[in-house]
Amino acid sequence: MVQIQGKAAITKNQAFVHFLTKCWRWCCKMALVQPRLCSYFEPLIRLFNPGYRAGLISAQLLSVSQQQDYLHLLLKPGKKFRAFVPGQHLQLSVELDGALVQRTFSISSPLQQFLAQGTLQLTLKIQPHAGLTRQLAARAGENLFCYVSQAQGDFVLDQQRSALIVVAGSGITPVHAMLCSLSRLTQPVRLIYSYRGADNLLFASSWPELKARFPLLQIELWDTSSGPRFSAAALAAAFAALQQQKAAQAALQAEPCILYVCGPLTFSQQWQQQAKTLGILQVRQESFGCLNAADGEAVTVTARQHGRLVQLQSQGNLLQSLEQAGLSPRYGCRRGICMQCLCIKTAGQVRNELTGQISDTGAGLVQLCISTALTKLELQLDAVSTTAQDNTSCTT
Amino acid sequence: MHNLTSQQLDTLATELDTLAAQTRAKVGAEDARYLERVLLVQRLAVWTGRLLLLGIIWSPWLWLLGVLLLALGKILDNMEIGHNVLHGQYDWMQHPYLNSRQFEWDIACDAKSWQRTHNFEHHTYTNIIGKDRDFGYGLLRLSNDFRWRLRNLWQFVTYLLLSTLFQWGVSYHELAAQRVFFGKKKNDRHSQVSDHELKKAFFGKGLRQLCKDYLLFPLLCFPLFFEVLVGNLLANIIRNWWTATVIFCGHFTKDVYVFAAKDCENESRGHWYLRQMLGSSNFTGPRWFHILTGHLSCQIEHHLFPDLPACRYPELAPQVRAIAERYQIPYNSGSFIRQYATVLQRILRYSLPAGAAPQRQM
Numbered sequence: 118m119v120q121i122q123g124k125a126a127i128t129k130n131q132a133f134v135h136f137l138t139k140c141w142r143w144c145c146k147m148a149l150v151q152p153r154l155c156s157y158f159e160p161l162i163r164l165f166n167p168g169y170r171a172g173l174i175s176a177q178l179l180s181v182s183q184q185q186d187y188l189h190l191l192l193k194p195g196k197k198f199r200a201f202v203p204g205q206h207l208q209l210s211v212e213l214d215g216a217l218v219q220r221t222f223s224i225s226s227p228l229q230q231f232l233a234q235g236t237l238q239l240t241l242k243i244q245p246h247a248g249l250t251r252q253l254a255a256r257a258g259e260n261l262f263c264y265v266s267q268a269q270g271d272f273v274l275d276q277q278r279s280a281l282i283v284v285a286g287s288g289i290t291p292v293h294a295m296l297c298s299l300s301r302l303t304q305p306v307r308l309i310y311s312y313r314g315a316d317n318l319l320f321a322s323s324w325p326e327l328k329a330r331f332p333l334l335q336i337e338l339w340d341t342s343s344g345p346r347f348s349a350a351a352l353a354a355a356f357a358a359l360q361q362q363k364a365a366q367a368a369l370q371a372e373p374c375i376l377y378v379c380g381p382l383t384f385s386q387q388w389q390q391q392a393k394t395l396g397i398l399q400v401r402q403e404s405f406g407c408l409n410a411a412d413g414e415a416v417t418v419t420a421r422q423h424g425r426l427v428q429l430q431s432q433g434n435l436l437q438s439l440e441q442a443g444l445s446p447r448y449g450c451r452r453g454i455c456m457q458c459l460c461i462k463t464a465g466q467v468r469n470e471l472t473g474q475i476s477d478t479g480a481g482l483v484q485l486c487i488s489t490a491l492t493k494l495e496l497q498l499d500a501v502s503t504t505a506q507d508n509t510s511c512t513t
Numbered sequence: 514m515h516n517l518t519s520q521q522l523d524t525l526a527t528e529l530d531t532l533a534a535q536t537r538a539k540v541g542a543e544d545a546r547y548l549e550r551v552l553l554v555q556r557l558a559v560w561t562g563r564l565l566l567l568g569i570i571w572s573p574w575l576w577l578l579g580v581l582l583l584a585l586g587k588i589l590d591n592m593e594i595g596h597n598v599l600h601g602q603y604d605w606m607q608h609p610y611l612n613s614r615q616f617e618w619d620i621a622c623d624a625k626s627w628q629r630t631h632n633f634e635h636h637t638y639t640n641i642i643g644k645d646r647d648f649g650y651g652l653l654r655l656s657n658d659f660r661w662r663l664r665n666l667w668q669f670v671t672y673l674l675l676s677t678l679f680q681w682g683v684s685y686h687e688l689a690a691q692r693v694f695f696g697k698k699k700n701d702r703h704s705q706v707s708d709h710e711l712k713k714a715f716f717g718k719g720l721r722q723l724c725k726d727y728l729l730f731p732l733l734c735f736p737l738f739f740e741v742l743v744g745n746l747l748a749n750i751i752r753n754w755w756t757a758t759v760i761f762c763g764h765f766t767k768d769v770y771v772f773a774a775k776d777c778e779n780e781s782r783g784h785w786y787l788r789q790m791l792g793s794s795n796f797t798g799p800r801w802f803h804i805l806t807g808h809l810s811c812q813i814e815h816h817l818f819p820d821l822p823a824c825r826y827p828e829l830a831p832q833v834r835a836i837a838e839r840y841q842i843p844y845n846s847g848s849f850i851r852q853y854a855t856v857l858q859r860i861l862r863y864s865l866p867a868g869a870a871p872q873r874q875m
Contacts, residue, residue, distance in 0.1 A: 146617070146721060147721040147724050147725050147729065148725055148729055148730075150590075150617050150618060150619045150721075150725075151610065151617070152610075156609070156610050157556075158556070159552075160549055160552040160553040160556055161553065161556055161557075163549065164553065170609070171609065171610075172609055173609065210607075214541035214542045214545075215541050215542040215543070215544060215545025215546065215606055216541075216545070216605055216606050216607055217606065217607040217608065218607070219607065445705070447705055448705070449628075449629065449632065449633030449637070450632075450633050450636070450637040452637070452782075452785075453820075454632065454633075454636050454637060454819055454820070455628065455629075455632035455633035455636060455637060456599075456600065456601040456604075456613040456614075456628060456632055456820075457628060457629065457632065457633055459601065459604070459613055459614050460614075461614070471530075472533075472534060472537065480607075481607055482604050482607070482612060482613075482614060484601075
């Protein structure tokens with residue numbers, strides 16, 4: 118009973134705080150015509166602090182170092198950044214030529230480093246066609262303004278369970294954070310890491326160190342440039358080895374193991390399929406990059422409207438596809454002038470039919486009437502509400 | 514009369530598209546910095562203005578300066594910032610709130626409602642009689658295509674009132690079109706927004722603006738309640754007159770063309786471009802003057818490229834003019850005084866049923 122009363126009191130308090138926040142927002146909206154005080158005064162604050170952006174957590178870019186096809190960014194996020202769980206990712210926004218370009222990256226450094234020095238490392242693959250990573254590589258010496266979101270995602274290590282981790286390329290980044298943050302290991306863990314060429318082996322110094330620290334950790338490195346690619350048979354063998362290791366440690370709980378997969382989209386899909394055939398029930402996966410549809414091929418679009426999530430196959434014009442799927446996005450001129458159909462794209466790439474411009478893969482605004490989806494796409498169709506504003510101001 | 518062949522219209526479209534692409538490639542940090550500077554000046558003008566209103570205890574001149582600065586702040590907010598941001602000219606910046614989805618401006622009109630009537634209706638159907646309700650705002654008879662009514666006799670007074678209350682006219686514009694309060698619903702009008710939503714936005718935004726200008730700020734300066742209230746009222750009226758005048762000079766000058774709906778059905782991109790050039794008029798002036806008009810002094814360029822940052826229009830103007838000359842399309846430009854005189858002339862001329870000169874129509 119007491120607990121229930123306590124709970125009720127908290128919600129009452131929360132409701133009051135919520136009410137006060139609402140009143141404050143209304144006052145700002147009335148007096149300043151902006152939902153936030155700090156966004157109204159942003160131009161003045163930027164006079165003294167040029168990196169300031171209302172609602173965004175600024176991060177100091179301490180260093181950029183290149184390793185073959187990869188970049189390591191060392192960032193020191195501002196005080197508003199809460200800690201993270203190793204394995205999580207965040208949205209990095211960088212001001213490039215006046216525009217805030219946003220992409221999602223996994224944190225690759227251990228939690229201890231953040232707690233001790235307040236710094237984070239992001240490791241990203243330089244994409245020859247993607248604006249942000251290429252620009253970051255080209256402008257390594259410049260003073261760039263960076264912003265980070267809070268860390269998010271549930272691709273985190275369950276320390277109570279044995280794990281089989283299969284990663285490729287930059288998929289190693291969250292796993293590196295997970296393993297380096299461990300203080301002790303009580304369950305067998307087997308990591309299989311595929312990379313192309315010795316120069317592209319990330320965190321090369323960490324692996325022997327980790328192996329020495331944790332006897333229960335087995336690491337298999339697959340260099341696909343000189344040796345064979347990681348195959349289904351190899352996965353089966355690794356799984357069997359892990360089971361054996363588990364059996365040897367009979368004292369441990371016999372909980373089934375979890376398969377962690379992280380890599381390009383095709384890679385993740387492939388190993389998820391394999392997991393089923395091996396009888397691994399629990400899979401945690403994180404994938405990146407996108408599948409470029411061939412010309413004229415339909416791609417999957419996920420659209421959110423009025424709290425409803427709709428998935429459809431889009432081919433050609435986005436606005437038409439959405440309408441054919443029974444959605445009712447706002448529209449106006451249908452020729453790219455009026456911005457009525459502008460909506461938030463949270464992920465995926467589109468092509469502007471008028472200018473031929475191809476968007477970045479991160480979050481951004483999209484004019485539906487003149488856009489074609491090129492990759493798997495996520496859209497937010499709802500007209501702006503205060504909550505939507507809050508969300509985007511944090512993520513955009 | 515303009516008789517460009519469909520082939521010529523296509524090449525016109527290609528040329529203008531190329532021009533847009535060339536400019537779009539240049540848009541970047543410089544434009545973002547420009548917008549930021551304008552925002553900074555706007556914030557400083559508004560707050561200095563509000564503080565100077567209190568200076569009335571020392572001198573009425575300080576109060577007057579305050580009114581002018583406040584009006585300047587509102588003009589910058591509405592014209593160079595609001596109008597252009599709401600057109601999506603700065604959407605490429607991916608700014609959390611300086612984008613056409615989220616921006617709200619210091620005017621009685623709800624930004625979304627304005628986007629529907631202005632961005633969509635006016636920019637898509639520019640000067641098409643019966644479709645572009647901005648041509649006369651449903652109050653003024655500006656061409657012979659409209660039947661003369663008795664009320665047109667005193668439309669010059671209507672014009673003066675409209676300019677004085679312009680922000681409310683703009684705010685009510687969509688509700689009038691949808692016949693929310695008065696009149697019989699039109700069958701051919703389609704809207705994705707319900708009357709209830711329209712009313713909510715109209716009263717919500719209007720009330721907030723009234724509270725701000727005539728309650729909150731006067732109350733904050735309580736002993737000077739009346740002086741501050743009058744100062745705010747005056748600043749709003751100055752802003753109203755300025756915006757109305759600039760907009761009238763962009764579309765209602767003597768030489769602008771009007772179009773019939775049937776001639777624009779399934780029009781090509783080239784035809785749309787042509788219509789934008791013929792339906793708009795520019796006026797000249799120094800740089801600060803262009804900024805105060807939100808670069809609507811380059812109305813032709815704005816109508817051709819509504820989503821390019823407006824600060825690029827002056828550099829585009831000579832190139833657009835050269836293209837127009839090559840295709841022998843009239844390029845309607847003149848001094849502000851001359852253009853404004855022809856606007857007044859037009860309002861007066863069409864207030865009478867007789868004596869109306871033949872209307873330029875394509």
